[in-house]
Amino acid sequence: MEIKIKYEHDDVPRLNKIVQGDWIDLTLDEDIQLDKGQSGLFSLGVCIQLPKGYEAILAPRSSTFKRYHLLQTNSIGVIDNSYCGNNDIWKVSFYATETTFVPRGTRICQFRIIKNQPEINFIEVSSLNNQDRNGFGSTG
Numbered sequence: 001m002e003i004k005i006k007y008e009h010d011d012v013p014r015l016n017k018i019v020q021g022d023w024i025d026l027t028l029d030e031d032i033q034l035d036k037g038q039s040g041l042f043s044l045g046v047c048i049q050l051p052k053g054y055e056a057i058l059a060p061r062s063s064t065f066k067r068y069h070l071l072q073t074n075s076i077g078v079i080d081n082s083y084c085g086n087n088d089i090w091k092v093s094f095y096a097t098e099t100t101f102v103p104r105g106t107r108i109c110q111f112r113i114i115k116n117q118p119e120i121n122f123i124e125v126s127s128l129n130n131q132d133r134n135g136f137g138s139t140g
Contacts, residue, residue: 003113004049008089012045013105023110025061026090031104032070034096039073042108044090050081050113058092058111069098072109079111 005015013027029045050056058077064070073093092109102108 001051003051006047006086008043008045008047015046023059023112025107026058026092026109026111028102028104028106028108029089032068032094032100032102032108034070034094035099036096039093039095041091041093044092044109046090047084047086047088048079048090049084050079052081053116054113055080055116056111056113058090058109060092060094060109061107064108065097068100068102068108070094070096070100070102070108081116 007014008029012029015024015026017024026044026046029043032040032042034040048056056077056079058072058079059075060070060072064072071094073095077092079090
């Protein structure tokens with residue numbers, strides 16, 4: 001599968017799929033300077049044309065909170081394939097739990113592409129006729 005990508009600057013690190021795993025790292029295209037309790041929206045320096053029928057899920061890297069005390073607002077980001085223009089720069093929103101600085105070029109989040117959800121029709125019923133699992137968190 002080929003995916004078209006436009007980099008906002010010549011020095012933005014080029015994207016590569018990692019050998020192990022399915023997620024692709026994204027880097028900051030600007031410095032982050034946030035005080036505890038502040039939030040902001042930060043450029044990742046890329047515009048990407050996703051293939052028809054696909055969307056991207058954007059999530060923080062596992063080290064982002066440990067190193068920088070940042071939480072991604074809304075937990076994840078969803079980027080649909082219509083967000084593909086020359087000025088549709090991918091961004092990430094963070095909330096700082098501590099005062100922090102993250103330099104431009106830092107690998108801060110990751111994404112993967114997935115197929116769009118198929119068309120769904122909901123059918124209302126009075127019973128599902130299945131055995132209950134006995135509550136939330138009941139898998140063991």
